[in-house]
Amino acid sequence: FTPFSIIMAGFALFNAFIMLFGIYMTIRLTNQNKILRTHLQKRHLLTLSKTKKDFYKLANAAFIATRAVALPFLLIILITAMSFKEENDESKWEEVYVPVSERVTSNLLGIFQPSEGNGLTDIKAVNEIERSHNFNFNIISLYLAWNDASIEDFPHELMNSIYEKNSIPMITWEPWASTLSGNDSIQELQNEQKVFKYIANGRFDNYIREFAQILKSQDRPVFLRFGHEFDNPQYPWSAAGNNTPEEFKTAWKHVHKIFKEEEAHQVIFVWNPWKPETMETYYPGDNYVDWVGLTLLDYSALEKVKEYSFNELYEPFKNKLYWFTRKPVMLAEFGSLQKGEQQQKWLSSALGAINNQHEEVAAMVFFNSALDANIPSNTSSDQQQLDWSIASWDFLPQKFKEGQQPNTVTLSKNSKGAAYPxxxxxxxxxxxxxxxxxxxxxxxxxxxxxxxxxxxxxxxxxxxxxxxxxxxxxxxxxxxxxxxxxxxxxxxxxxxxxxxxxxxxxxxxxxxxxxxxxxxxxxxxxxxxxxxxxxxxxxxxxxxxxxxxxxxxxxxxxxxxxxxxxxxxxxxxxxxxxxxxxxxxxxxxxxxxxxxxxxxxxxxxx
Missing domain, CATH: 3.20.20.80 (Glycosidases)
Incomplete structure (x- = not known):
């Protein structure tokens, strides 16, 4: 049996009932044998006769009425049937596989909170913010340069503190080539030139493998934001260091391959462009990227800097990303400079836009630092450092404050092996x-x-x-x-x-x-x-x-x-x-x- 045979069987049963009723009516035993006339009283016969005449009148009126609307009604049925057919034909495409990531229902909240200029977050300060405002951060951001210290003095204690509070670390991994030992003989690397070319040809494989092993040993998820803002001329791993998009993509794939070879499967790769105009030329492909990270910072508190809304900053990225990837978006550096109430208004407006218009934004990492020495060159500010620290967290909607600390899920060992392959x-x-x-x-x-x-x-x-x-x-x-x-x-x-x-x-x-x-x-x-x-x-x-x-x-x-x-x-x-x-x-x-x-x-x- 099939769904169609079941439905058709129902129609057949209905038709059989109609046929039997028709046979009964054609025989008309009651009229031929005069059974009703000889057994019913006259008033009953008159009632039946009147009912019969009324039925004929009703049937005749119905015929006249339906004759006028029959053609329009037939056309309506035909159009409706055709629309159902078109909808059914289109529905066949619902099962076609398209590699689009499903929207994350939770909203991951993160923070970079340094107390000194070492690129590390002060976990005690983070805990104090969480305690005072009654919410939790899911992502804790830190910055590590490519140097010997990143291996020898890796911040294991900080990583453990992050995991103990059920958060996930995000390491921004900066490829400063000249700071690694063993590169003295290569003038290009000493001058911070062509770092991606040397990454791709295996010059740094030992260092990358050591770092991958450290992250693997954590045995828990970690975001890795490698070579961020690769199109930002302030960094030597951009075109300013004579690096090309093709060299970047080849180097990215090479690093990704080494991490997979080292079985560091819980490392989550975050690809972070600086500007939307040329970012597609730097994209290594969905097979090598887990998240898209974006730098969304409001500099409008500075002199000679035009004020932009969140949408004006974000939508140029969104409109271009749509055409080459549907990976979830993380605002990996997100904030507004302190300037009275302006910071709160900008952040509040940004959160409203994210919540109502940009469902692909699945994580926000607040750049809560007062130690930023990267002053834009087109400003007249005489500041030595920029202050992104957030004066009040009241702008956060309640849904972001409810916290999404993950439940711990573990597996117990199984003693039985495969017996029946x-x-x-x-x-x-x-x-x-x-x-x-x-x-x-x-x-x-x-x-x-x-x-x-x-x-x-x-x-x-x-x-x-x-x-x-x-x-x-x-x-x-x-x-x-x-x-x-x-x-x-x-x-x-x-x-x-x-x-x-x-x-x-x-x-x-x-x-x-x-x-x-x-x-x-x-x-x-x-x-x-x-x-x-x-x-x-x-x-x-x-x-x-x-x-x-x-x-x-x-x-x-x-x-x-x-x-x-x-x-x-x-x-x-x-x-x-x-x-x-x-x-x-x-x-x-x-x-x-x-x-x-x-x-x-x-x-x-x-």
Whole structure:
């Protein structure tokens, strides 16, 4: 049976009723045999006669009325039907994959709060702001230059303090080439020239690997804002140091590759341009960037500086970013110079614009420093340092003050190894996706369609199909694969965009559905495996991805153990997208879940 056959059966039943009623009326036994006339009183017969005449009058009036509107009514029906068809045709594109990050529902709040000019945040000062105003910062910003001290004197204590308060550090990693030892013999590097060329050709590989290992050892998420404002002539890693966009992109990809090779998978890469005009030429690609960082600072308190609203500063970036990436946006340096009430008004207006117009802005890191020595060259200010420190935090809407300190999610070890790998079967298979979204396509998986498809598959040497279950066609797929002698891997339909941390009610309902289905499938000889997808990266962005993935695996850990209790010999597989993190993710899963095999999903081989 199919959804269409069920609906058509209902129409057939209705038509049968109408036909029987018509047969009865045509026989007209009551009139031929004069049963009514001989058994009813005269007043009843008169009433029936009057009713009959009234019915005929009503029918005649209805005919006259409908005759006048029949054509317009027919046209309305036709136009409506065509619009439904157009809507149905367009809806087929809803299932087409587009690599767009889903909007983050939380609003990450961050701060850079130095007490001296070492680029480090004073965590005690941050704690005091949080205590006084009753909210929490999710991101704590710090700046580290490329030098030997960044390895030897890495701020482990500060990092631990940040993690202890359930926040995430963001390191702005500045490639000052001349400060690293061993570069004395290279004049270009001593003059802060062509640093990206030397990064790309491997000159700094040892240093980069050491730094990657330090971040990996944190075993927690960390934002890495490498080579920020690469188009800002105030920095030597811009064109001012004879660096080109191509050299920057090659160097960025090289650094990203080293971090992946060192298995520093919880490092979150933040790409931060300075101006919108040429930023697309510097973009290394979505495969190498997790967040877009922007520098949004209001300098209007200075003399000879034009006053700009937040939208006037931000929208030129937004309008250009839209055309080459949909990565979430972080205001990595965000603030307004102190000048009476002007700072509060500007920040309040900016927060209103972000909240109402710019949903892609998922994080704000306030540049709360009074020690900024980067004075714009086009001002007449005689200040030695700029004061960005925020006098009052009253401008923050309540939703930002509620805090989003993450729940800790951990996995316990699993002692059982893979006992029934799916590779013990001879598998030459395909993923069969017909009917996956039956409401939005014209595929009706009838007996005839399935039998024809399965015959063609067997002719091609295919002996196994992988299907995503949980829809109206489960019965047909299970029945006719068995009749065709095809092996079947059944994937449970677990929505990958749901909240695996807090939506316990939905998770409990899904677990019940899965276990009930296992009871139904366990005795079917052609079902050789149960499958689960793991592609949360299509729906969550880092660092939320890490927490949601751990919560999902924790739920799967309990569920798969129950499945093994019901059906211990059928293989359990997890499908993973093949990328630089796949091998390490599989190792993590194998040490925690009773998984027998892995399916690799290859989306791009270029």
């Amino acid at each position: 799916i590779t013990r079967f001879d598998i030459r298979g395909v993923r069969y996706k017909k009917g996956t979204s039956w409401k939005n396509n014209y595929y009706a998986l009838t007996k005839e369609v399935l039998e024809k498809d399965f015959r063609e598959m067997k002719k091609a040497g295919i002996n196994t199909i992988h299907v995503r279950g949980g829809n109206i066609y489960d019965h047909n797929l299970l029945l006719y694969t068995a009749e065709a002698g095809l092996q079947l891997i059944y994937q449970f339909n677990i929505p990958q965009n749901m909240d695996f941390i807090d939506n316990r009610e939905k998770l409990n309902a899904l677990e019940e559905e899965v276990l009930e289905k296992v009871e139904d499938l366990k005795d079917r000889k052609n079902v050789i495996g149960y499958s689960f997808a793991l592609d949360l990266q299509e729906h969550f962005i880092k660092p939320q991805l890490f927490r949601q993935r751990t919560a999902y695996l924790k739920w799967l850990q309990s569920l798969t153990q129950k499945i093994k209790t019901i059906d211990p010999e059928t293989s359990i597989t997890i499908d993973l997208e093949l990328d630089s993190e796949t091998f390490d993710l599989a190792k993590t899963i194998s040490s925690h879940l009773p998984i027998d095999s892995y399916g690799l999903v290859v989306k791009d081989t270029t």
